[in-house]
Amino acid sequence: MRQAAPTALIADDERLMREQIIGRLKDAWPELQIIGEAANGLEAVAMARAQQPDIAFLDIRMPEMDGIQAARALAGQCHIVFVTAYDQYAVTAFEQGAVDYLLKPADPERLATTCERLRERLGKGGEPDGMEALLEQLARRLGSGESKPREYLRWVQASVGNSLRMISSREILFFRAEDKYTRVQTEQFEALIRKPIKELVDELDPDEFWQIHRAILVRVDAIDQVSRDFRGQQIVQMKGNEEKLEVSRSFTHLFKHM
């Protein structure tokens, strides 16, 4: 099987860049057959599974699925060479078991070295190596239950006419439950959303927002002062807003040191 001309797949979201690498490969390795061009990672993986090329040249930044993810999906099926315009990813690329790592525009001498390396690997018996250890490592990492840090809501959606307005959590002073709605207060405006305080408490970063009352959620960084009124009730005031927010008894521990 491997006696036939070696085959390669090129994946890059920019046509000019695909043409560039194909043109340069033609000079550096005339026998190499380009069997397909893909414009994103998903296409590259589908094409590689269907046509079984020996080598995949993968751009790292691509839509749908990036080069690194595509390499993961193709682990053990073909040799991978990463191609990118900027070398911020070099270490990650080699961690993925890449044969080589090229910077665009590929310099002819550098490309000749890459081709030499690939020929050597293909001549050795073909099977892409280096990936087994990596796969094992990946499986271990996935199996160890090491989950990704939780993602919190950074933007709150409020409807405005026919659109949704995205309000950055950093703009928000506080949320206050009002009848069926929840009021979102910023320094400049207020908006009503349907999400109840109870849900917001779960979805927002607890380091960023504190619940001070069954019906009130405040952004910690925007707290201006905490005081007591004549009844000894704790009152929170936010920067750039006059409203006095009561701290209910079950949340007074938040400001105990004050």
Add this chain to the structure above:
Amino acid sequence: MDKLDETKPDLQASLREIGRVLVRLWWQFFDWLAVVSRKQLALVLFLVFVAASFIFRDPAPLIPLIITVIIIKILAGGKRRAELTASWATARADTEQLERSLLEARMEALQAQIEPHFLFNTLSSIDQLIQTDPPRASKMQQSLIRYLRSAMPQMRDGSRPSLGQQVALSSAFLEIMEVRMEERLQPAVNVPEGLKSAIFPSMMLQTLVENAIKHGLEPKAEGGKLIIAAEIRDGLLEVSVSDSGMGFAPKSAGGVGLANIRERLKVLYGGKAELVILVPLEGGTRATIRVPYEVAPVAAEANRT
């Protein structure tokens, strides 16, 4: 005689000393009065009153003294509170000033950032075009030069930036991206000629355009439209960038770019400007910056020549 002469200065000195101690004690008492809580003061006065009634039998002469103490407490407390408030306000004004200058420094640093990916990818595309389509390569290179010239802060002139300059910068950027992304990017610029002399802060439009490409169109396989538009509404200059891309993810951290625009608008215009991000029902994202409408005289002059 001798004895008396010797003791006299001694007595004077000790009297002065006693006076000094009394003054010090008085101020210590005053300070204590100023800070002591009312409950504590009431308790102390009550105890003094009770003790006095045991010692002197009739504590009535103490009453004017106690009233004096209470009056001093009220006055001293007010003074003390005023002092505290004043020092607190100064401290706050200082931090705000500091925060402002820090913000400005950070703004400058952020403005100077040109994405290395953009730069290297563009240079690589030019390299390819030099071999296959030299006239197009030259055109792209000119766009890159125009973009870099207006994007680098040290190369910008000191005059207040106009919308025209900012649109020119983003147009140069879009021309480059159009060559690279081909049919995946369909840009349009709908900015009336008359609005180009309006004052508009630097790099904000460019940040919105870059965001629309990076988060909206580049991750979408088929790409889409990007529209820059400007109009006057209710006396405000409204500049918007709409894209038909991926839409907005509520869990995305939102990037430094948008937070930076928001902070700069606050510093430059107080509460009179805003950045609004809308997600239309048909998808994509629309980001709008509203600032007070103001014409830049210098820029208008430069446009004419």
